[in-house]
Amino acid sequence: MSEVLVQVDHLKKYFPITGGVFQRTVGHVKAVDDISFRIHKGESFGLVGESGCGKSTIGRTILRLTDKTEGTVLFKGQDLHSIAKEELRRLRPKLQIVFQDPFSSLNPRIRIGHAIGEALFDHGVTNPKIVRERVLETMNICGLAPYQYDRYPHEFSGGQRQRIGIARALIMNPEFVVADEPVSALDVSIQAQIINLLSDLQRDKQLTYLFISHDLSVVEHLCDRVGVMYLGSMVEQAKKEELFSNPLHPYTKALMSAIPIPDPTLKRERIVLQGDIPSPANPPSGCKFHTRCPMATDLCKQQIPEYRDVGNEHFVACHYV
Amino acid sequence: MAKDLVEFRNLETHFQTPAGTVKAVNNVSFKIREGETLCVVGESGCGKSVTAMSLMGLIESPPGKIVGGQILFEDRDLLKLSKRDLSLIRGKEISMIFQEPMSSLNPVLTIGEQISEPLILHMLMDRKTAKKRAIELINMVGIPRAEKIFDSYPHELSGGMRQRIMIAIALSCDPKLLIADEPTTALDVTIQAQILDLMRDIKKQLNTSIMLITHDLGVVAEMADYVVVMYAGKVIEEAPVLELFKNPQHPYTKGLLKAKPIINQVQERLYSIPGQVPNPIELGNNCHFHDRCESCMDICKVKAPPFRAHDNAEHKSACWLYEEEREVL
Numbered sequence: 001m002s003e004v005l006v007q008v009d010h011l012k013k014y015f016p017i018t019g020g021v022f023q024r025t026v027g028h029v030k031a032v033d034d035i036s037f038r039i040h041k042g043e044s045f046g047l048v049g050e051s052g053c054g055k056s057t058i059g060r061t062i063l064r065l066t067d068k069t070e071g072t073v074l075f076k077g078q079d080l081h082s083i084a085k086e087e088l089r090r091l092r093p094k095l096q097i098v099f100q101d102p103f104s105s106l107n108p109r110i111r112i113g114h115a116i117g118e119a120l121f122d123h124g125v126t127n128p129k130i131v132r133e134r135v136l137e138t139m140n141i142c143g144l145a146p147y148q149y150d151r152y153p154h155e156f157s158g159g160q161r162q163r164i165g166i167a168r169a170l171i172m173n174p175e176f177v178v179a180d181e182p183v184s185a186l187d188v189s190i191q192a193q194i195i196n197l198l199s200d201l202q203r204d205k206q207l208t209y210l211f212i213s214h215d216l217s218v219v220e221h222l223c224d225r226v227g228v229m230y231l232g233s234m235v236e237q238a239k240k241e242e243l244f245s246n247p248l249h250p251y252t253k254a255l256m257s258a259i260p261i262p263d264p265t266l267k268r269e270r271i272v273l274q275g276d277i278p279s280p281a282n283p284p285s286g287c288k289f290h291t292r293c294p295m296a297t298d299l300c301k302q303q304i305p306e307y308r309d310v311g312n313e314h315f316v317a318c319h320y321v
Numbered sequence: 322m323a324k325d326l327v328e329f330r331n332l333e334t335h336f337q338t339p340a341g342t343v344k345a346v347n348n349v350s351f352k353i354r355e356g357e358t359l360c361v362v363g364e365s366g367c368g369k370s371v372t373a374m375s376l377m378g379l380i381e382s383p384p385g386k387i388v389g390g391q392i393l394f395e396d397r398d399l400l401k402l403s404k405r406d407l408s409l410i411r412g413k414e415i416s417m418i419f420q421e422p423m424s425s426l427n428p429v430l431t432i433g434e435q436i437s438e439p440l441i442l443h444m445l446m447d448r449k450t451a452k453k454r455a456i457e458l459i460n461m462v463g464i465p466r467a468e469k470i471f472d473s474y475p476h477e478l479s480g481g482m483r484q485r486i487m488i489a490i491a492l493s494c495d496p497k498l499l500i501a502d503e504p505t506t507a508l509d510v511t512i513q514a515q516i517l518d519l520m521r522d523i524k525k526q527l528n529t530s531i532m533l534i535t536h537d538l539g540v541v542a543e544m545a546d547y548v549v550v551m552y553a554g555k556v557i558e559e560a561p562v563l564e565l566f567k568n569p570q571h572p573y574t575k576g577l578l579k580a581k582p583i584i585n586q587v588q589e590r591l592y593s594i595p596g597q598v599p600n601p602i603e604l605g606n607n608c609h610f611h612d613r614c615e616s617c618m619d620i621c622k623v624k625a626p627p628f629r630a631h632d633n634a635e636h637k638s639a640c641w642l643y644e645e646e647r648e649v650l
Contacts, residue, residue, distance in 0.1 A: 050509035157597050158365075187364035187536065192580035192593035199590075214509065221582040221591065244585055258514035259584050260539025264562045272518055273511045276479040 005176060005208050006039040006062065011071035013054070013061045017281060029281045031057040033232035034071070036307075039176075044202060044209035046223030046240075048216055048255070052280055054232040055212045059178040062210065063095050064088060075176065093123055093172035100181035102161030106153040113139075113149035116167045123172065134171060141204075142167040143197060159190035163197070170201065178210045183218060195222060216259055220244055228252045231280050231288045234307060238314040248316045250293050287319070295320060325393075326498060326530050327353040327376070332390035334368075334375045337383060341602040345371040345385075347554035350628075353498065358524060358531040360545035360562075362538065362577075366598055368554040369534045373500050376532075377417055378407050394498075413443040416491035420503040422483035426475040432459075433471035436490050443494045458489040463519060481512035485519065492523065499523075502534045517543060538581055542566060550574050553599055553609035556628060560636040570631065570638040572614045608641065616642055 012035075014028040031054040039045045047055045060066050062073050064080050073080045075095065080088065099105040106115060117135040125131055136146050142163045153161060162182060169177055179198065183191040199222060201207060213219050219226055220240060227237040228251065236249040247253045254271040261268075273292045278284055284291050290300040299319050307317040334346035346368045353359045361369045374380050376392050376399065392399045394415065399407065416439075419425045427435060436458060437451040446454065452471070459467035462485040475483060484504060491499055501520065505513035517540065524531055533544055541548055541562065548565045550558040550573070558571040569575045579592035596613040608614070611621040620641050628639035 050511065159597060187598075188538070188577055189364060189580050189594040190597065192582075192591040193595075195582070195591055196593055216510075217582040217584040220584055220587060254511060256584060258510040260513075260517070260537060260543045261583060262538035262542045262566065262578060262581060263583075264542040264545070264566050266542070270514065272514050274515075276481055276512070277509070 002041045002043075004038045005041040005076060006210070007072075007074040008038070008058075008062060009036045009072045009074075011035045011058070011061060011073060012069040013057050013066065014069045027281055030232045030283065031280060032061060033283075035229075035232075035234050036071075037227055037234065037237060039208055039210060041175075041208055042202075042206050043224040044211050044222060046211045046213065046219035046226040047229060048213055048219050048226060049229035050214060050255075050277055052231075052277060053229040054280070055214075055229050056180050058229075059097065059180050059210060059212050063097060063178055065097070093119070094175045095178075096169035096172065096174040096176070097178040097180060098162075098165050098169050098182045100184055102158055102165050102185065103153075105165055106161060108153050111150050111152060112144075112156070112164050115153075116164065116171055119168065119172050135167075138167045138171045141201070142170065143193075157190075158186055159193060162186060162190075162194050166194075166197065166201070170205070173205070174207065176208045176210070178212070180212045181214070182211075184213065184215070191218075198222065216256060228255065231278065231283050233288060233317065234315070235289065235318070236314075236316045238312070238316075242312055242314050246314075248310065248314065248321045249289075249318050250295055251289050254294075287317070323354040323356055325352045326355045326357075326395065327532075328391075328393040329372065329376075330391040330393065332372065332375060332392060333388045334371050334380060334385060335388050336385045338602065343601045344554050344604065345601065346375060347604075348390075349551075349554075349556050350390075351549050351556060351559055353530050353532055354547075355497075355530055356524070356528045357546045358533060358544050359547045359549065360533045360535060360541045361549045361551060362535055362541050363551035364536055364598060366553075366601060367551040369551050370502055372551075373417065373502055373532060373534055377411060377415065377500065409443075412439050413494040414496055415498045415500065416494070416496040417500040417502065418484070418487045418491050418504050420506050422480060422487050422507070423475065425487060426483060428475055430474075431471070432473050432475065432478070432486055436471075436486070436493060439490065439493045454493070455489075458493055459486070461492075462486070462489045463515070480508055481515060484508060484512075484516055488516075488519065488523070492527070492529075495527065496529060498530045498532060500532045500534070503536070504533070505540065506536070513540075520544070538577060550577075553601065553604060555609065555639065557610070557640070558636075558638040560633075560638075564633065564636050568633075568636070570636065570643060571610075571640050572616055572642070573610050574638075576613075608639070618642075 011032055013032040014030050016025040017027040019026040049055045061068050068081050113135050117131045120131050144163055183194050211223055223240055225239050226243050227234050230251050236252045247256055254273045257271045275292050278291055286302050287300040287305050290296040305317045305319045307315055309315050330350050332346050332349045336343040336345055349372055363369045375387055387400060433455055436455040440446045440451040440454055456467045456471055459470055464470055464485055505516050545562040548562050549556055552573050558574050569578055576594040582591060594613050599609055606625050607623055608621040608626055611617045618641055626639045626641045628637055630637045631643040
């Protein structure tokens with residue numbers, strides 16, 4: 001297997017909850033609670049889970065867009081959270097992110113050609129001619145036409161704005177791209193275009209992705225390995241083929257069976273989970289999933305299940321696997 | 322066959338914008354039968370919500386205006402009713418749930434007050450009976466501790482619970498038609514599965530007709546009896562659900578079905594419909610899908626195809642591919 005590009009070990013990110021007159025810390029939201037995984041060069045790692053499970057926080061913490069609470073993130077062996085800011089800045093071109101909402105992530109007053117080329121200026125390419133050339137080249141790769149260089153964001157549709165977001169991330173020739181729900185805000189016909197664009201770019205530029213999504217079918221299409229998160233913890237992780245053909249954790253099974261399949265002739269057993277996702281500020285004891293798990297026992301309420309390898313690089317955290 | 326409950330006849334809802342007229346709903350006709358779930362499917366801006374809003378009399382004027390057509394509800398034209406008569410039907414015989422349950426509940430009233438309101442208004446109950454019925458309804462939509470929820474405020478509930486409360490309010494007066502506008506889009510998949518199950522149970526128990534608006538073909542396959550596909554303000558295909566998924570006719574419907582990644586069916590490359598939805602301002606009188614269509618012919622660019630049945634009387638579509646006469650005159 002190829003070398004490890006990103007290595008995350010026991011990463012924790014807690015957000016303080018303040019209260020009272022003096023705004024003292026009265027508790028913590030454990031958004032990311034002791035998570036470890038590796039992303040190999042050239043692969044795309046999918047992170048799935050429902051809202052509030054901490055998947056976006058992981059993406060941001062890996063890139064040090066927010067500070068960690070504990071743990072380490074190694075990029076090519078360098079700890080991103082302990083290197084100096086200046087050194088991190090030099091690494092930034094290699095680490096990029098694409099956001100979910102293409103409407104709020106673009107400045108409405110900046111022409112998109114400039115928005116895409118901005119990072120080049122910041123990182124030392126100052127010849128306007130070269131910048132323009134590079135921007136046009138990247139726009140072309142991302143399916144944008146040259147005449148759109150001088151347009152403003154409001155003149156674009158959602159799918160095109162997402163292409164702009166991808167172009168902004170790609171202009172620096174990154175090695176590692178965090179894609180945080182890049183297709184969730186898009187219509188089906190546009191979603192397919194963006195998914196294809198992302199997989200073409202990966203093939204042509206040997207990109208490594210951390211692909212964050214709530215949609216298992218999109219992740220299955222695009223990713224090589226998949227991690228499933230619930231309330232800040234990783235509950236299962238495996239190669240795509242393995243995970244989708246042999247899901248082990250009850251939560252993964254429920255998540256898969258909950259996805260509506262566009263085939264009206266299909267009759268299947270559906271596991272409908274009872275109840276809502278508990279608050280991450282006050283997660284249940286033991287296995288965090290026990291409040292909704294159809295097979296929970298007393299053991300699950302008391303003891304945290306170990307996250308372990310059950311063979312074939314398939315990791316799962318459940319007492320009954 | 323069941324009776325028709327609602328019939329849209331050549332409905333035209335237009336919006337005036339500084340840039341020109343937007344024909345958000347352009348000559349739309351279809352029927353909803355009693356006890357049937359009809360799904361309206363399409364992408365953003367195709368006019369599916371505006372169709373439902375027209376039925377509910379919720380089009381803000383200006384800028385919007387219903388400029389033509391009829392909406393028959395049990396043979397009465399809703400568009401001709403006075404405001405007073407319409408408000409007797411709305412909320413009682415036809416009720417609606419929306420995509421975002423937080424913004425459709427009043428944050429300063431308790432859940433109980435909001436469920437009781439239509440009961441007192443339409444069913445002429447007193448407060449005590451209304452409370453009893455409200456608690457029954459909260460239980461019916463599967464929320465435990467109904468008495469406690471009755472006195473809670475919307476912010477104390479999760480998204481899934483709020484949507485259940487919206488359904489309870491919508492069902493409070495035993496409506497004949499429930500309109501659900503993307504009821505699960507803002508929810509997580511496991512919660513979506515709960516809400517869809519609930520809606521199916523309700524239909525079975527109460528025999529309510531449901532008009533379900535969605536962009537998700539997976540939801541359509543699970544819920545619908547009959548499907549209407551819209552594109553750029555027009556109905557381009559309609560059929561019973563099994564027929565539509567088995568033999569889609571319109572190239573747009575075919576494209577939509579192929580473009581969606583399906584779990585446990587990995588394709589090397591996703592099919593994608595090229596281009597994007599046309600600008601809705603001042604669309605011409607042609608097939609609005611022509612510039613994205615693989616089988617576009619000359620006639621598609623200049624003339625709108627008729628919407629009619631081809632082989633199967635129940636399956637209608639609007640596409641020149643199925644017409645004999647295709648010459649440009």
